[in-house]
Amino acid sequence: MIKRRTFLGAAAGLVAAPFLGGPWSVTASPGAVPLRLVLFPSLNGTRHESFWPLADGRLPEISEPLLPIRERVSFVRGLRMEGSFNHFAVRSMFTGAPISDYANPEPTVRSFDQIVADTIAATSPTPLRSLHLGARPAPYAGAAFLGRQNIFRTASEAVAVRANPVTAFDDLFGGGPPAEQPLPEVSFEESALAITRAELQDLAARGLGPSQQRKLDAHLEALPSVDAMIPRAPTASCDGTPIPTVEALRGAIGGNEAAAFEDVHFPAIVDAQIDLMARALACGLTRVATLQSSWADGDAGVPVEGGRRLPWHPTSHDSGPAYALVQRWYVERLVRLVGQLDVPDPLDASGASSVLDHTVIVWMSECEPSHDANEISAMVVGGRCTPLDLGGQVSGGSNLELLRTLADVFGVDPADANQFGSTVIRELRA
Amino acid sequence: MRRAVLAVALLSNACTGVVDDRFPEPEATAPQVVAPVDCTAERPVGTRMLRRLSRLEVEATLREVFQAPDLAFDLPYDPVNEVGLQTDESLLVVGPQFAGGLHRVAMELGLHASSSPLIDRGAPCYAMGGEDCARGWLSSFGRRLYRRPLSADETERYLALYRAIEASGEPFPTFVRWATVALVDSPHLVYRSELGLRGDGEPLAGRFQLTPYELATALAYTYTGKPPTDLFLDRVSAGALDDRASVADVARSLAFEPDGQPSAGFRAVLFQFLDQWLRSDAIDSVGKDDPIFTPVLRQALRRETELYLEDVMFMERGSLRDLLTSRRTYLNQTLVDFYGYSAPRSAEFVPVDRPPGTGVGLLAQGSFLAIRGTRAESSPTRRGLFVRRALLCEPIPPAPGGVDIFPETTAATTRGRHAVLLDEPYCRSCHVLMEPIGFGLEAYDALGRYREVDGGEPVNASGTIVGLEAEPSFSNAEELAAVLSELPEARACFEATIGAFGFGIDTERSGCLALVAEDRSVVDQFIGLTETDHFYERVAE
Numbered sequence: 001m002i003k004r005r006t007f008l009g010a011a012a013g014l015v016a017a018p019f020l021g022g023p024w025s026v027t028a029s030p031g032a033v034p035l036r037l038v039l040f041p042s043l044n045g046t047r048h049e050s051f052w053p054l055a056d057g058r059l060p061e062i063s064e065p066l067l068p069i070r071e072r073v074s075f076v077r078g079l080r081m082e083g084s085f086n087h088f089a090v091r092s093m094f095t096g097a098p099i100s101d102y103a104n105p106e107p108t109v110r111s112f113d114q115i116v117a118d119t120i121a122a123t124s125p126t127p128l129r130s131l132h133l134g135a136r137p138a139p140y141a142g143a144a145f146l147g148r149q150n151i152f153r154t155a156s157e158a159v160a161v162r163a164n165p166v167t168a169f170d171d172l173f174g175g176g177p178p179a180e181q182p183l184p185e186v187s188f189e190e191s192a193l194a195i196t197r198a199e200l201q202d203l204a205a206r207g208l209g210p211s212q213q214r215k216l217d218a219h220l221e222a223l224p225s226v227d228a229m230i231p232r233a234p235t236a237s238c239d240g241t242p243i244p245t246v247e248a249l250r251g252a253i254g255g256n257e258a259a260a261f262e263d264v265h266f267p268a269i270v271d272a273q274i275d276l277m278a279r280a281l282a283c284g285l286t287r288v289a290t291l292q293s294s295w296a297d298g299d300a301g302v303p304v305e306g307g308r309r310l311p312w313h314p315t316s317h318d319s320g321p322a323y324a325l326v327q328r329w330y331v332e333r334l335v336r337l338v339g340q341l342d343v344p345d346p347l348d349a350s351g352a353s354s355v356l357d358h359t360v361i362v363w364m365s366e367c368e369p370s371h372d373a374n375e376i377s378a379m380v381v382g383g384r385c386t387p388l389d390l391g392g393q394v395s396g397g398s399n400l401e402l403l404r405t406l407a408d409v410f411g412v413d414p415a416d417a418n419q420f421g422s423t424v425i426r427e428l429r430a
Numbered sequence: 431m432r433r434a435v436l437a438v439a440l441l442s443n444a445c446t447g448v449v450d451d452r453f454p455e456p457e458a459t460a461p462q463v464v465a466p467v468d469c470t471a472e473r474p475v476g477t478r479m480l481r482r483l484s485r486l487e488v489e490a491t492l493r494e495v496f497q498a499p500d501l502a503f504d505l506p507y508d509p510v511n512e513v514g515l516q517t518d519e520s521l522l523v524v525g526p527q528f529a530g531g532l533h534r535v536a537m538e539l540g541l542h543a544s545s546s547p548l549i550d551r552g553a554p555c556y557a558m559g560g561e562d563c564a565r566g567w568l569s570s571f572g573r574r575l576y577r578r579p580l581s582a583d584e585t586e587r588y589l590a591l592y593r594a595i596e597a598s599g600e601p602f603p604t605f606v607r608w609a610t611v612a613l614v615d616s617p618h619l620v621y622r623s624e625l626g627l628r629g630d631g632e633p634l635a636g637r638f639q640l641t642p643y644e645l646a647t648a649l650a651y652t653y654t655g656k657p658p659t660d661l662f663l664d665r666v667s668a669g670a671l672d673d674r675a676s677v678a679d680v681a682r683s684l685a686f687e688p689d690g691q692p693s694a695g696f697r698a699v700l701f702q703f704l705d706q707w708l709r710s711d712a713i714d715s716v717g718k719d720d721p722i723f724t725p726v727l728r729q730a731l732r733r734e735t736e737l738y739l740e741d742v743m744f745m746e747r748g749s750l751r752d753l754l755t756s757r758r759t760y761l762n763q764t765l766v767d768f769y770g771y772s773a774p775r776s777a778e779f780v781p782v783d784r785p786p787g788t789g790v791g792l793l794a795q796g797s798f799l800a801i802r803g804t805r806a807e808s809s810p811t812r813r814g815l816f817v818r819r820a821l822l823c824e825p826i827p828p829a830p831g832g833v834d835i836f837p838e839t840t841a842a843t844t845r846g847r848h849a850v851l852l853d854e855p856y857c858r859s860c861h862v863l864m865e866p867i868g869f870g871l872e873a874y875d876a877l878g879r880y881r882e883v884d885g886g887e888p889v890n891a892s893g894t895i896v897g898l899e900a901e902p903s904f905s906n907a908e909e910l911a912a913v914l915s916e917l918p919e920a921r922a923c924f925e926a927t928i929g930a931f932g933f934g935i936d937t938e939r940s941g942c943l944a945l946v947a948e949d950r951s952v953v954d955q956f957i958g959l960t961e962t963d964h965f966y967e968r969v970a971e
Contacts, residue, residue, distance in 0.1 A: 102828040140715035144510040147828065157525035160506040171504065188595060188604070192536075192612035195587050199617050202583075203480065206625060209971020211520065212480050218523045219617065225526035226533045226615070258714040299717065299805070 033348045034124055035386060035410060036281050037116050038337070038361040039094060039290040041151055042330055043298070044087070044316040045368040046377035050324040052077065053393060062327040065335050071391040072338070072356070074380045074428060081366065081373035082398040087296035088147035089366040089373055095153065096400050096420045102147035109419055111152045112362075112403050114159070116410045117288040121228050123411075129228055130288035131280050133168060134161035135269040136300045137292045141257040149295045154225075156218040161292050164260035165246050165272035166253055172280060173240040189230050197223060238283035245272040263309075266293075266300045270333055278340030282355045284347055291337075293330065296366055302326045316369040323369065334363060338381060357383030360406060364399065378402060380428065387430045394427035401425050468969075469942035475964040476943065477971040478638055480621035481934045482522035483651075484508050486702060488532070490656045492614065495574045496539055505531040511936055513820050513927055515706050519934040524620060536614035543571070544607035559602035564592040567606060576618040577650075577657055578643035579667075588612065622647050622934075626968050638968045642671040645966070649677070652932050652959065653684035654695030655702070678960040685957060692744055692953065700956065703931045704739055707820060708792075712801045719806045722768070723877055730764040731797040731878065737779055738795060747951040750924045751915040754791040757783045769796070769879055788880045789907045791915075793817075793871060796878030803876035808884075810848045810868025817867045817895075821914060823923035823937045824897075826863060842885035845872050862896050869893040870910035925955060932959045 050062040053075060059067055066073050081089045083098025092099045097107035110118070117130040138149050141163070150158035162168040197220070204216050249272055253259040260269060270293050277289045294300035294312050301309030304325040315323050341356040348358070361381040367373040376399070382388050387409055396402055405424040407417035467476050483491065485505045493499055506527040508516035524532075542548070549556045555563035568588050572580045580588075591612070592605045613619060626638030640648070646666045650658040658666070671677060685696040692700075705711065713732045714725075737760035742748040748756065761782045763775040773782045784790060792798060793813075802812040818824045837857070839850045848865050851857040870893040875881050882889055891906045898919060904910045914920050922941065929940030943964045950958065959965055 139717070140712050142507045142711055144507070154526050156523060157506075157527060160527045188591070188608040189611065191591050191594060192608050192615065195591065195612040196615045196617065198587060199584070203617055203621075207970075208480070208625070209477055211971060212478065215480055215482070215523050215621075216617075218525055219529070219620075222524055222526045222529035226529050229530060229533060258711070261715040263717050 033345060033353065033358045033385065034120070034287060036287040036355070036359040037113065037289070037406075037410065038277070038281070038359060039113050039152070040334060040337070040361055040363045041090070041093065041290075041292060042327070042363055042365050042377065043090065043294060043296045044313050045365045045370075046327050047320070047324045047369070048375070048377075050321075051327065051377055061324045062331055065328065065332045069335065069338050069381070072381055072383065074388065074390045075393045076378040076380060076396050076402055076425065076428070077375065077393055078395045078397065079364075079376050079378050079402060080398050081376055082400045084366075085373035086367050086371040090148065090151045090296045091153075093364055093366050093376075093399055094151060094403065096403060099147070104147070106150070106158070107153065108155055110155050110416075111159070112406070112420075113152055113288050113290050114154050115407065115412055115416050115419070119410060119412050119416070120287055121224075125228055126284065126286045128172070128280065128286040129225065130159075130290075131172075131277060131286045132159050132161045132290045132292070133165070133273040133277055134163045134292040135273055136261055136263065136266050136294050136298070137161045137163055138261070138295050139298065140261045148297045151292055152290050154222075156221065159290075161290075163269075164253055164257055165269055165276050166250050166260075167255060167257070168273075169243060169246045169276055172276070172285065173238055190227075193223065193227060238279065238285045243272065243275045243279060245275045248272070263299075263301050267303045271336065274333060274337045275340060278337060278355075281359065282341060282343055282346070293333070302329050304329065334361070334381065337361065353385055354383065357385040359383050360386050360388065360409065362402075362406065364402075380406075388428055389430045394425055396425040396428075397423065402428075405429065467939045467942040473963040473967075474942050475637070475962075475967045475969055476933065476935060476939055478625045478968040479519050479934075480617075481517075481519045481624060482524060482528075482621055483619075484517055484522065487651055487655065488620070491575070491619070492535060492539060494656050495571065496542060498539070498542055501535065501538065501542075503531065503535055505535075510706075511930075512825060513707065513823065513930070513937055514709050515703075515927070515931050517706075517931050517934045518936055520936070522934075524617075529615075532620070533611075533615055536611040539614055540607040540611040543610040544603035549603050549606065556602055556606075559596065559605075561589060561592060563602065564589060564605055564609075568609065571610070572613060573663060574657060574660065575613045576616070577622075577647040577663070578641075584618075622651065624648070624968060629967075636969065638970070640966055640968065642666045642669075645671045645677065648965065649681055649684060649960075653681050653699065653956070654693065655699045656695055674966060677965070678957065681957050681960045685953070696953075696956075697744065700743060700952070701736070701739070703928070706931070707927060708735075708798060709801060710735065710797065713797045716801050716803075717805050718800070718803075718877060720877060723800070727764060727768060730762060730768075731795075731800060733762075733779060734760050734765055735795045735797045738792075741781070743952045747953060749949045749951050749955075750921060751949055753952070754793065754911045754915040757790050759784060759795070765796070768877075787906070787908070789873065789911075791911045793911055793914075794874070794880075794907060799871065799874045799878035800876070803874075803878070805876065807844050807876050808868075808872060808874060809876075810845065810865045810872065811851075811861065812864075812868070813871045814864030814866070814868030817914065818863055820927070821920050821923060822917075823919075823926055823941065824863070826860065829860075843872075843887050843889075844884055845869055845890055846885070866893045866896050867910070870904055871907055873907055921949060928952075928955050929959060929962075932956065933964060 046062060050060045053059055053063065059070070081092055082096060084092035084100065088099050088102045088104065091097065091107055094111040094113065095107045095109050097109055099107070113130055120126065121129055132152055152159040200216055200220055204213065208216070245268065249265065249268055253265060259265070273291055277291060280286050281289055297313050299311035299313055302312055304310055310322055310326050312326055315326050338356060341359055342354050344351060345353050345355045345358055359382060363379040363381065365377045367376065380388060380390065382390055400420045401423045402425060404417060404420035404422065405428050407420060408424060467474050485508050488505060489503050493501055509521040510516055511518035511521060553563065553566055555566065565585065568580060568585060588609050591608060595605045595608065623644050624640060626640045626644065629637050629639045643666060646658045646662060650656060650662065671680065685693060687693055710732060713728050741758060742752050742756050746752060758781050760779040761769070761771065761773055762779045763777055766773045766775050771782065771785060774780060784794065802816055803809050815826060818826050837850045837854055839847050841847045841850065851861040852865055870891050872884065872891045873880055873882065873889050892904065893910065894901055894903045895913065902913045904913050923937065926937040926941040929943055930937045933940055943962050
């Protein structure tokens with residue numbers, strides 16, 4: 001019988017070390033501490049009057065939980081969703097691709113998280129290239145809802161979202177480093193991949209038609225991501241200390257992907273995924289993460305006072321006080337993530353800054369409850385060490401401008417950043 | 431394949447309606463541009479292709495070849511096409527997720543294959559190593575994974591790897607480890623080659639004839655869900671598939687045991703097909719407000735449908751007609767209480783004939799109906815949509831954006847509320863294709879239970895299949911099932927759907943492959959794939 005080896009299985013050289021409470025066994029950066037990115041979409045829009053800061057600076061009902069971290073938050077007003085609207089704009093929001101309807105073909109460009117992940121992989125790779133977590137990201141396991149579900153993507157396919165925090169935890173942290181395995185012989189692994197490349201080129205030489213050639217092209221383009229898995233220089237260690245919110249779900253959904261899609265678990269899964277994400281970001285396992293809670297147009301039940309559960313999308317359509325409760329709950333989740341990241345940054349040799357200080361979190365909706373997308377809700381939440389001017393309100397023109405601004409912050413090659421145009425939101429830069 | 435004339439006309443007229451709820455039929459991954467099949471050709475066949483193995487086929491292949499039943503995978507889910515199938519070659523690509531997941535498995539298997547027990551059970555030379563030994567190992571494992579002998583050039587690449595490892599002082603198992611990684615990552619494992627070799631002379635001029643090894647691969651995966659066995663490959667090398675006339679016999683030998691019972695592999699393949707076509711998995715997580723819809727009930731409903739399909743397909747050797755009209759179902763105590771039938775309350779599932787008037791066949795199965803209901807109501811939209819897409823192969827587009835709120839109505843019944851969609855021109859253009867069929871299943875509530883009253887009024891389950899030349903009408907669910915079972919469009923669609931699943935294409939293309947839309951048994955329809963020219967030949971794209 002073969003034991004399940006995991007993401008970290010490839011990084012066989014990692015040394016287990018307690019995470020919480022140290023000592024850290026990571027490679028701290030002698031220079032600038034690298035930034036981390038979190039995309040935190042909030043689907044189905046917001047109730048504007050309860051979301052944006054009031055004229056006197058107070059925060060209304062939805063955004064009120066942000067008060068303790070107000071200086072780390074910039075509200076970005078006036079953004080339209082460029083080239084799209086309605087729920088099918090989920091495919092536009094982070095790709096910038098125009099999507100005119102649910103039936104629109106899938107974009108063929110990368111979403112922002114993937115562009116940043118590629119940038120990091122090319123400069124200072126992490127053991128895990130990017131982490132994509134979800135809580136009921138679809139109505140059931142294996143569902144494929146065109147236009148409502150897939151937010152993040154590579155150039156050729158939607159990114160797989162992990163919906164079960166228990167199996168995700170086990171894969172990421174549970175086994176710890178493989179026991180007594182020798183370091184993989186990097187050159188042999190590279191040689192094995194070279195055989196794969198050569199065989200793909202053999203097939204391409206057989207005079208295939210254009211549709212089949214596209215498959216081979218996509219396959220060849222996927223190989224660098226495999227190459228990036230070869231553990232040449234692991235920089236961080238992450239241990240398997242149980243995460244209480246994850247362990248609380250183990251009995252109910254452990255190993256059962258279908259159960260992770262049962263609505264009864266939705267709120268608990270959101271919290272568990274947030275905690276899991278925070279662990280992965282803090283310990284240096286990855287520097288790019290996304291969280292997808294429900295799917296656009298979906299009815300995941302949001303817990304509100306009195307033990308009630310409000311279906312997310314249907315409640316959005318009355319856009320009344322009930323929807324403010326739904327949105328407030330999700331803002332509270334954002335605050336939970338921020339709190340989890342406010343721990344010493346192991347990548348900072350000086351020990352003076354927190355993970356949060358080096359993190360940029362982007363909150364964005366795909367449309368408004370009316371299905372228009374002329375002023376989507378958007379926030380940037382970040383730390384003191386990011387080159388962003390946080391704590392106020394800024395105005396922008398579109399989601400493209402926000403993404404282009406952040407692409408520059410992350411040092412994305414201009415050739416890639418131009419996917420989002422050339423206009424930036426200057427007010428947002430420090 | 432015949433298509434509904436009016437339906438096409440309606441759809442070309444800017445379909446602007448909406449599906450009624452937040453759980454429409456799962457929508458397909460956006461179709462890719464594919465080479466069409468020339469339906470007008472004398473012997474229509476599809477184009478040359480590389481079919482990426484489905485997730486299940488990859489898993490079955492590696493578990494089988496490496497004798498590793500507990501191997502864990504985290505490959506991404508396969509994309510779904512317009513009728514729910516996950517075998518569509520145009521959608522199955524190797525992107526970063528798939529390549530990464532496969533490489534993780536490859537690394538696992540590299541360690542597994544090079545572990546002492548397997549090495550010890552292998553050829554005696556494994557202890558000593560040597561280039562001949564490496565060549566021998568490749569001819570065994572490589573042939574199973576590539577489903578053909580490796581070419582000289584391919585072998586040489588692996589031998590170069592062997593020499594590098596030997597030169598580094600590493601033992602033979604190290605070569606096994608990394609050669610295994612390369613074999614598992616290989617495109618020759620990942621893709622089913624259906625490229626063929628160019629034929630010469632009539633009738634093959636301009637056509638590519640699949641090689642015996644490509645045929646063996648097609649036969650093995652189509653009829654067992656697994657790669658060819660060593661024995662099968664030996665027979666192929668001895669000429670077992672050189673004669674086209676023998677291929678159907680080989681298919682039957684793979685699909686059935688000597689006693690005539692379907693093999694475990696064939697049974698699994700057929701259930702994969704039906705699970706995808708019916709989206710049976712959704713019963714586990716479809717949302718329902720009623721607290722009686724417990725996990726135990728969901729499991730029982732799923733089991734009922736499995737036993738129903740087993741009965742019709744394998745015990746009765748039934749056809750589509752039987753799938754739609756068989757009165758028998760299987761109930762245990764949980765379901766007897768749920769449906770309220772007067773049947774034996776047994777802990778085990780037992781065959782029961784439904785009471786007359788309460789429905790027949792697949793469309794009366796509780797799991798089918800519950801999946802296609804909303805949280806609290808039946809859904810004529812979703813039930814009608816299934817009939818249109820999956821039983822008639824009509825390309826209903828996804829719900830458009832802009833509007834997704836039900837028109838105002840005070841109607842007390844679900845039928846009444848949905849009837850409003852037919853009154854609004856904006857909605858009618860699409861919903862006229864769905865609701866008048868879905869109304870025929872209004873005698874079943876959101877959970878799939880039979881009912882005679884809805885909203886305080888007697889259920890009206892009459893309807894019409896709009897858009898067909900005959901526009902057949904019906905007055906209840908049993909008549910709807912009978913009508914559908916007689917429709918040539920439904921038979922052609924079902925045959926095309928089986929073809930699409932077996933050939934890894936869409937129903938539009940498979941509908942042109944001269945499949946025989948007779949009322950044959952489902953298992954015979956699968957075997958009948960070998961009667962098409964497409965099974966043996968391809969044209970250039």
